[in-house]
Amino acid sequence: MPARAYFDHSATTPLDPRVVEAMQLPLGACHGNPSSLHWAGREAKAALDRARRQVAALLGAQPEEIFFTGSGTEAVNLAMKGVFEANGSGPCHMLIGAIEHQASIATAEYLQRRGAEVDRLPVDGDGLVDPDEVARRIRPQTRLVSVMAANNIVGTLQPIAAIARLAHERGVLFHTDAVQAAGKIPLDMSMAPIDLLSLSGHKIYGPKGVGALYVRAGTPLEPLIHGGGQERNVRSGTENMSGVVGLGAAAEIAAAERADEAAWLTGCRDRLIDAVLERIPNARLLGHRWRRLPGHICLMFDGQEGEAIHLLLALDEEGFAVSSGSACSSSHASEPSYVLLAMGLDAVRARGSLRITLGRFNTEDEIERFIDVLPRVAAKLRPLTLHSEKSIPFERSPL
Secondary structure (H helix, E strand, C coil), X not given: CCCCEECECCCCCCCCHHHHHHHHHHHCCCCCCCCCCCHHHHHHHHHHHHHHHHHHHHHCCCHHHEXXXXXXXXXXXXXXXXXXXXXXXXXXXXXXXXXXXXXXHHHHHHHHHCCCEEEEECECCCCCECHHHHHHHCCCCEEEEECCCECCCCCEECCHHHHHHHHHHCCCEEEEECCCCCCCCCCCCCCCCCCEEEEEHHHCCCCCCCEEEEECCCCCCCCCCCCCCCCCCCCCCCCXXXXXXXXXXXXXXXXXXXXXXXXXXXXXXXXXXXXXXXXXXXXXXXXXXXXXXXXXXXXXXXXXXXXXXXHHHHHHHCCEECECCCHHHHHHCCCXXXXXXXXXXXXXXXXXXXXXXXXXXXXXXXXXXHHHHHHHHHHCCCCCCCCCCCCCCCCCCCC
């Protein structure tokens, strides 16, 4: 059996052993409810407060601006629905990126049914939102602009600081889904006018089932979950202490090691991209060449788009865990990717991406072995079809 290598970190990351160690305390000795007044409750409350400080430090925020949730998806829902509900019965217009995660898109569609107007911001062929387009689409009724910091499929980094400043100049709140970006690129709330930011534990080597929402002080936000008033009445329900402590530990590690880790992953990423494009003539990189997450590579193979799943399975047999797109959309793997359609690819090409996402525990030997294996596996796919780059033009799909 070939050696295994995990190259799907955008789907989820393995637990860092240091995070596992930190999580043992609330699972064992620190077992109290942080809302209780006795000694066990006070110990739990101290652990909760520490985790809040750790997440805040990662974001350059204040601890009281961090609210723990059950996932990144819940954090996105709380941000978007919370702003809508806080607006009351007045008109509410929102702008979201065309290639947002389904957490944002499905929430926006729900809010449309509730009476909100939602426009999708187009992207260019690299997946980038143009801040000038945001400026053109903001109107007096606009209450929120929501653009993800980094795309989960192609890895493109959005100009969120510029978009946030532009929104603020017009009195509009700005939210970013930073689930893919947190812990990988610098995010400093003291420097950028971001009002709301969502993140998830299992994308930064922490546990699943926990996330957080940063809410800038003074931002109007209505809760989604009502009950005992935990998380300062923003998210009721007894906190998932082991998950929260794990998220805090993961955030602290990311804050300390992000710069060195990003530099190493960027080097590995570029080595892999250059080698694949050199060795496989019909390989094509999707997303911006440089404005991308440190360990994120998304490829397509012209003329062999229909072979993406076969390629994934062949790589799996070689021991490599990669993805044909978002793990959240695996049930729709045979359908064209709405992200790639929005970037201007036709329906044939939009079915054929291969996502390779490197992480903290990968090795150079694994990357070199993948560089040797991928061309050999790709060569065994069905011969190139007539769908060459010359025969099928790239056309922007309607939004």
